[in-house]
Every structure is written in structure tokens, then in C-alpha cells.
Amino acid sequence: MRMLSRPTSPSMSKGLGIEKLILQGFNSFRHLKHVHAHMLRLGLCHDNYLLNMILSMIRGLVSNDCFELYSLMRSEGFLPKNFTFPFVLKACARLLDLQLGVKIHTLVVKAGFDYDVFVKTSLVCLYAECGFLEDAHKVFGDIPEKNVVSWTAIISGYIGVGKSREAIDMFRRLLETNLDMNCGEWIHKLIMEMGMVRNVFLATSLVDMCAKCGNMEKAHGVFDGMPENDIVTWGAMIQGYALNGLPREAMDLFLQMQRENVKPDRYTVVGVLSTCTRLGTLELGEWASGLVDRNEFLCNPVAGTALIDLYAKCGSMARAWEVFKGMKEKDRVIWNAIIYGLVMNGYVKISFVLFGQVEKIGSKPDGNTFIGLLCGCTHASLVDEGRQYFNSMDRVFSLTPTIELYGCMVDLLGRAGLLDEAHQMIRNMPMEANAIVWGALLGTCRIHRDTQLTEIVLKQLIELEPWNSGNYVLLSNIY
Numbered sequence: 249m250r251m252l253s254r255p256t257s258p259s260m261s262k263g264l265g266i267e268k269l270i271l272q273g274f275n276s277f278r279h280l281k282h283v284h285a286h287m288l289r290l291g292l293c294h295d296n297y298l299l300n301m302i303l304s305m306i307r308g309l310v311s312n313d314c315f316e317l318y319s320l321m322r323s324e325g326f327l328p329k330n331f332t333f334p335f336v337l338k339a340c341a342r343l344l345d346l347q348l349g350v351k352i353h354t355l356v357v358k359a360g361f362d363y364d365v366f367v368k369t370s371l372v373c374l375y376a377e378c379g380f381l382e383d384a385h386k387v388f389g390d391i392p393e394k395n396v397v398s399w400t401a402i403i404s405g406y407i408g409v410g411k412s413r414e415a416i417d418m419f420r421r422l423l424e425t426n427l428d429m430n431c432g433e434w435i436h437k438l439i440m441e442m443g444m445v446r447n448v449f450l451a452t453s454l455v456d457m458c459a460k461c462g463n464m465e466k467a468h469g470v471f472d473g474m475p476e477n478d479i480v481t482w483g484a485m486i487q488g489y490a491l492n493g494l495p496r497e498a499m500d501l502f503l504q505m506q507r508e509n510v511k512p513d514r515y516t517v518v519g520v521l522s523t524c525t526r527l528g529t530l531e532l533g534e535w536a537s538g539l540v541d542r543n544e545f546l547c548n549p550v551a552g553t554a555l556i557d558l559y560a561k562c563g564s565m566a567r568a569w570e571v572f573k574g575m576k577e578k579d580r581v582i583w584n585a586i587i588y589g590l591v592m593n594g595y596v597k598i599s600f601v602l603f604g605q606v607e608k609i610g611s612k613p614d615g616n617t618f619i620g621l622l623c624g625c626t627h628a629s630l631v632d633e634g635r636q637y638f639n640s641m642d643r644v645f646s647l648t649p650t651i652e653l654y655g656c657m658v659d660l661l662g663r664a665g666l667l668d669e670a671h672q673m674i675r676n677m678p679m680e681a682n683a684i685v686w687g688a689l690l691g692t693c694r695i696h697r698d699t700q701l702t703e704i705v706l707k708q709l710i711e712l713e714p715w716n717s718g719n720y721v722l723l724s725n726i727y
Contacts, residue, residue: 337370341377376405459488483516495523514544521554530562560589591624622656662692
């Protein structure tokens with residue numbers, strides 16, 4: 249093994265002697281302990297260079313003489329802990345010693361460590377390496393919170409014995425779990441290295457996962473590497489670009505799909521409509537929606553909502569209303585979309601009437617419903633109605649107002665000139681106000697030129713956002 253050059257230190261002569269002893273190697277753990285004790289006597293216990301060499305030797309001894317050390321530990325009356333078993337089980341797996349591994353498994357259960365995820369994962373590795381996949385799968389199923397290593401162990405086990413279908417099934421289960429970005433990176437690497445990108449289902453799931461993690465570059469890499477792309481894969485890519493705020497890329501991909509004569513389904517068109525809504529391209533959105541049968545929209549709340557949203561945000565409220573009336577099924581999201589659309593286009597009173605219809609049919613509103621209503625009250629300066637809707641959330645609908653709804657009320661009160669009431673509402677909030685809520689009050693303070701309250705609000709914002717230089721500039725302008 250290549251060693252690093254010895255750095256200079258005040259205790260060079262002592263250190264060189266210890267280094268020579270370490271480089272000579274050890275034939276037992278006891279020998280290593282003697283050298284370590286010699287280090288302590290010479291006052292070299294804080295020498296990082298020597299300590300790293302000692303740790304490397306310990307790792308080597310643990311790997312090579314694991315069973316000897318384990319037997320010695322038991323003979324001296326020490327009980328193994330949860331961090332002991334993984335090393336022993338790993339050694340059993342490396343030597344394919346299933347008989348000893350089963351005995352260790354029995355001891356794990358008796359010692360009460362069968363709940364430990366690392367011990368369980370080591371058992372999965374043992375049974376998988378020895379070819380007993382049914383036992384490995386059973387142990388894997390008993391792990392309450394599976395980590396990346398656990399999934400790797402069981403998937404690699406199936407691949408090792410040529411059970412590709414079972415490995416793919418496990419991948420499907422893994423991709424359905426909630427993943428963080430690090431886990432996603434690992435899955436991507438594993439799929440690409442093993443050539444499993446050729447499996448359309450797995451590759452599409454990977455595209456979707458990368459998109460949800462915000463990594464569209466990697467998603468596109470998987471997409472390009474697939475031998476063929478079906479409509480689900482195209483849809484996953486288009487939806488991914490739309491969700492990650494890349495509308496032009498989404499539209500370019502959709503047009504490429506059209507050039508390749510791939511017929512879109514309603515879910516692909518939903519992504520395109522979201523893109524057109526963001527770009528404000530009503531005509532392009534109408535053309536895209538025309539590629540799918542109209543009933544596909546009227547029978548599906550998700551597709552219908554996307555079409556209503558497009559028309560409403562592009563200012564064509566009459567067409568949005570036509571789609572709403574034609575919907576075969578109106579869920580809460582549909583009602584929210586039309587209410588918010590009416591508010592955006594200035595039909596505030598009509599949105600109130602529509603909300604009354606929601607109550608009559610027994611459909612329970614949610615926080616998004618009230619955000620639309622309060623925004624309408626703000627635009628129309630309807631303070632009393634806003635208070636009524638806000639108070640009814642808890643009293644009538646048993647809904648707890650979120651911080652976003654408090655922000656809407658602060659904005660409503662502030663714009664109406666009720667700055668003290670707005671400030672008092674922030675102080676009485678059941679949660680700590682964030683920069684958005686304080687920012688809403690700041691905006692209205694500046695509208696009504698209340699410098700005294702502006703100073704108070706800016707000091708709060710500086711405390712919440714000390715990195716935001718704009719707040720310091722605004723505060724200095726007051727003086």
C-alpha cells in the first residue's frame with residue numbers, strides 16, 4: 249500500500265519509531281494494542297498522521313480476523329452490540345458461511361437487535377450473497393425504514409442470481425417511495441450502469457423522479473438514452489419541464505413529439521396547457537387542446553382544470569365558464585379554478601355567488617378556495633366580506649387558517665388603510681410571521697406613507713432576512 253510522506257512535527261524522532269513499528273505490520277490485535285500503548289506513553293495520542301495509520305490497520309484486522317475477534321470478545325464475557333453484528337455478518341457473507349450466519353441471526357434476535365436497520369440490512373446481504381433470496385426478501389420486508397443500502401442489498405441479490413424480473417419489481421417499489429436527491433442520484437447511477445434504462449417502465453419512472461427532484465438535465469439524459477419513447481415518457485418529460493418553470497423547453501419538446509407523429513394523450517396535453525398558461529399563448533393552447541377529444545377534458549377534472557386555468561389566466565373568462573359548465577364532474581379543484589379565474593378577471597361578486605353554490609351542494613372548501621375569495625376582497629376593497637370569510641373558516645368549516653391566509657388578510661386590511669389592525673393581526677397570529685407576511689404590511693405602509701410603522705416592519709424584516717440589502721436601503725431612506 250502506498251503511504252503518504254511523513255509530515256514534519258516537533259516529536260519527529262519519536263514518531264518515526266512508531267511509524268516503523270506500524271509499517272512492519274501486525275499479526276494480531278494484541279500486537280497493535282501494544283504499539284498504541286507505546287504511542288500514548290510517548291505523548292503522541294494527538295498525532296493525526298499516526299492515528300490514521302493505526303485506524304487503517306484496525307480496519308484491516310477487523311476484516312481479516314473478524315471471527316477471531318468476535319470469539320475473543322464473547323469468551324471474555326462481552327456481549328455484542330448493534331454495531332458489532334454488521335461486521336460479523338459481512339464476514340459471513342464474504343465467506344458464504346450461511347451456517348454461522350444463521351447462528352448470528354439467532355443471537356441478533358435474542359439480543360433484541362432485530363429492529364436495527366443496519367443489522368437487518370447486513371442479514372439481507374448475508375442471505376442474498378448465499379443465494380437464499382426468499383429469506384433475504386423476508387428480512388427486507390421486516391425493515392421498518394429502509395435505506396439506500398437496504399434496497400441495494402436486495403436488488404443486487406436478485407441480479408446476482410439472474411432474477412431480473414424480481415430486481416425490476418423491486419426497482420418499481422423503490423421508485424414509488426419518497427426519495428431525496430441523494431437517493432435519486434444513486435438510483436440513476438445504478439440503473440444506467442446495469443443497462444436497466446432499456447426497460448421502458450423503469451426509465452420513465454426515472455425520468456419522472458429526476459423531474460420531481462428538479463434535475464431536468466439528468467431527466468433528458470435518460471430520455472435520450474432510451475431505445476424508444478412511448479407517450480408516457482414524452483408526457484413525463486413535458487410535465488417535468490412545465491413543473492420546473494421551463495415552459496419553452498416543454499413546448500419545444502411537444503413540437504418535436506408532433507414532428508415524430510406521436511399522438512398525445514390528455515395527460516401530455518395537460519403539461520402543454522400549463523406551459524401555454526405560463527407563456528400566455530392562448531392560441532397555441534387551444535390548438536394543443538384540439539389534438540384530444542373534447543370529452544377527454546370534460547370527463548377528467550385534472551384536464552378540465554388545466555383548460556379552465558388557461559382560458560382564465562389568458563383573459564378569456566367566457567370560454568373558461570363554458571368549460572366549467574360542461575364538466576361532467578366538478579371536484580373541489582375545479583371549483584377553486586373557476587372562483588380564482590373570476591376573481592382575476594374582476595368578477596368578484598360572481599365568485600361570491602359561486603362560493604355559495606359550493607356550500608349548497610355540500611362540497612367542502614379548502615384553504616385555496618379562501619385564498620381566492622380573500623384576493624377578490626382585496627381587489628374590490630371589501631373589508632367586511634373579507635373578515636366574514638376569514639372568520640368562517642374556523643367557525644363554519646373547521647379549517648385552520650394558514651400563514652398564507654393571514655398574509656391575505658394583512659394585505660386586505662393594509663390596503664384599506666387599517667394598518668394598526670393589520671399589525672395587530674400579525675402580533676396575534678398563532679405562528680411566527682414570515683418575511684412574506686411582514687412584506688405585505690410593508691407594501692401597504694408605503695402606500696399610506698406611515699413611516700413610523702414602516703420602521704417597525706423593516707426592523708422585523710432585517711431580523712428575518714439579514715442578507716437582504718434592500719431592507720437596509722429602505723430603512724435608511726426613512727431617516
